[in-house]
Amino acid sequence: MYLGHTIQALGSLLPSSTGPVDCPGDEASRCSSGLLTMHLTQLNRECLLHLFSFLDKDGRLTLSLTCRRLREVFLDPRLWSLLHFSSPCQLRKDNFVLGPSLRCLSICWYSSRVQQVCNIEDWLKTSFQKDICSKHEKLVSTFLTHVCHMCPNLLSLTLSGCAHITDQDVISVLQCCKRLRRLHLENCVRITDCCLQGVGALGDSLREVKVDFCRNITQAGLQSCKVMRPAVRLSAERSADMIPDIQPEEKPPLRKSLQKLLQLS
Template sequence: MDRESPCASHISIFDHACSGLPKITPIPHDLICARPQPVSISSLAMHLTELDQECLLHLFSYLDKDSRRSLSLTCVRLRQVFLDPQLWTLLHFMSPCELRRDNFILGSSLRYLAVCWHSSRVKVCNIEDWMKTTFQRDLCRKHESLVSDFLERVCHMCPNLVSLNLSGCGHITDHNVINVLQSCRRLRSLSLENCARMTDSVLQAVVNHGNSLTEVRVDFCRNVTQAGLQDVRDKRPEVHLSALHSADMIPDSKPEEKTRIRRALQKFLIFS
């Protein structure tokens, strides 16, 4: 009896093992040679308004105030993002005139506020009122109440403010800053630079109302005295107080005091 060859035995075993597997249908030649259909980019792109509120707020946070407002005018959805108080945690203004615009929102989410005006006009604002010419008064009249009125709005609408920086705001008074200290109890940092009308009354308010304050700057405020600064250091030693040149500057004087000095000087020159 002839023995079955080893190769034939292996082939029969392989055929038996593969008999239970499904047959593979060959791919038609026309499908192999067919070109892939192009996919439209528009079908894959997501529209901006399809993003959720958190993503839109994050995108808006990279834009300046004017760009945010311009984008908000395109549709209702983006307008809602613009009006969301969570978007406005920080506001920075380069001049008082910017406070007139409608490209920002005041709300309870505001934490950091700065109004810094570095202009030659600040010198005019810092001139004592009784010494200003008619032209200088007319120049100041256009903006003298802008920052004061804005701070009043902050007092009513931004109770969670933690940092206030005012620079070159020559028309604000002690009353404006004291109101902020009384209304914004969480204020930790107060910076007043080149604000000519600030006096020791603000420093007294820091002692009485600034319970959360950790840093106070009153640089180049000519009507702040050394006695007022020392009072803050004695009563609030935990507050880091900076007063660059404030107590060393010549303070304002009343018109009648100037008149007496002038008359005394004239008499001295006449009889000398």
């Protein structure tokens, strides 16, 4: 819905004038039709927050640059109870506000680069691939550190395609956001059973945990987590059935090595 439509809908809720309206000076011509006009900034804070809620992050930022009053609305933490990012690069923008009102956070990166570069083990990457990863490798981890310090009331966290996040990143969120109820990790290749151990030790408020397509999650890790947190709805689509990463010095069987090579090709 466009902002103009929202303002129009809001105007329809205002009581219409049935009698004559006293219009001083130059306002008389605008009031001759019986319509009362008002400036956007004359709306109270609650109405402005409602209007801002219909805009995306870029739209909110653009509107906030028009005057000080709208900038104050943009910076109101209540406006930012939900944040969604479609790529880690969006975390660099200054078009959002982190605060205690944040309840739901999702960072989802559905990109071929994730499969072709980020998901490859470090010891298999070429220097060119390592250079690509270096430009965004710490983005999500650094952002989650800010979330830990500024968003203690977070209830839901979704990380999809964030190939560079580690077990410690998720454990830090569990330590600082003690009200977290939903944790969904998808295609995060560095997540291992240590993350599930953190869920068992720190997830007092968790009600649902998903670790889908995380190839370094094992069946033993899932079973251990279920024992520690029987009340948590735990699911792991394909994770325990995928071939885990194996360090070169471990000398994996030839059959598994060929399967791994076919997956990467």
